[in-house]
Amino acid sequence: MLEIHNAGLGPDYVPYRDGWTLQRSIHADVVAGTRADTLIVLEHEAVYTAGKRTEPQERPQDGTEVIDVDRGGKITWHGPGQLVGYPIVQLVEPIDVVAHVRRIERLLIAALAEHGVEGYQVPGRSGVWVRRPLSEDKIAAIGVRVEKGVTMHGFAVNCDNSLSGFRNIIPCGITDAGVTTVSEVVGRDVSPADILETVTRIFQTEFAAVPA
Numbered sequence: 001m002l003e004i005h006n007a008g009l010g011p012d013y014v015p016y017r018d019g020w021t022l023q024r025s026i027h028a029d030v031v032a033g034t035r036a037d038t039l040i041v042l043e044h045e046a047v048y049t050a051g052k053r054t055e056p057q058e059r060p061q062d063g064t065e066v067i068d069v070d071r072g073g074k075i076t077w078h079g080p081g082q083l084v085g086y087p088i089v090q091l092v093e094p095i096d097v098v099a100h101v102r103r104i105e106r107l108l109i110a111a112l113a114e115h116g117v118e119g120y121q122v123p124g125r126s127g128v129w130v131r132r133p134l135s136e137d138k139i140a141a142i143g144v145r146v147e148k149g150v151t152m153h154g155f156a157v158n159c160d161n162s163l164s165g166f167r168n169i170i171p172c173g174i175t176d177a178g179v180t181t182v183s184e185v186v187g188r189d190v191s192p193a194d195i196l197e198t199v200t201r202i203f204q205t206e207f208a209a210v211p212a
Helices: 016-032 097-113 164-168 182-186 192-209
Strands: 003-008 038-042 047-050 066-068 075-078 082-088 120-122 125-131 136-147 150-158
Touching (some): 003 192, 016 082, 016 150, 038 192, 097 120, 097 136, 097 150, 097 192
Antiparallel strands (some): 038 082, 047 075, 082 150, 120 125, 125 136
């Protein structure tokens, strides 16, 4: 069974470092076997985080703070209007990190479909993508880490957030595609709270039925 831990949605935004501390605490419990697999859901205060593969030129050039983190991937933005999820789950042997990422993508695609978004996977690129009139845009980003067989970090779905935070960086290191939100795609306001039940239900159903 996958437990859901709602750490705070707007207006109770969670500072990134607080969320990271919570991740590490729950991760330690799952590794120790004292807690069930857990999906943390929240909205962060506005922040840039940089994965291990982030290049200097991909960072903001105006002195904006960037928090370097221990996940895969490159730089991204988190903030109000974005549903962030951290699945802290035990993977089965042999550990397949790519399969874990693809699984998250498939679950988010299923969840977004219930809200009128036709998302899809792109070979060689992580996240969930949508076809826009003039471009192929990312609507959900994914970056993960596996330590002692248990996952950390996870996904961020752009719901009704401003996209201005992405303009100061090269999001996820991708220069030939854009970024969009659920609200922009469907033409109405869709908040993180609006998709929360769908996302958590789909994740719980998946992890109850199929070993990670």
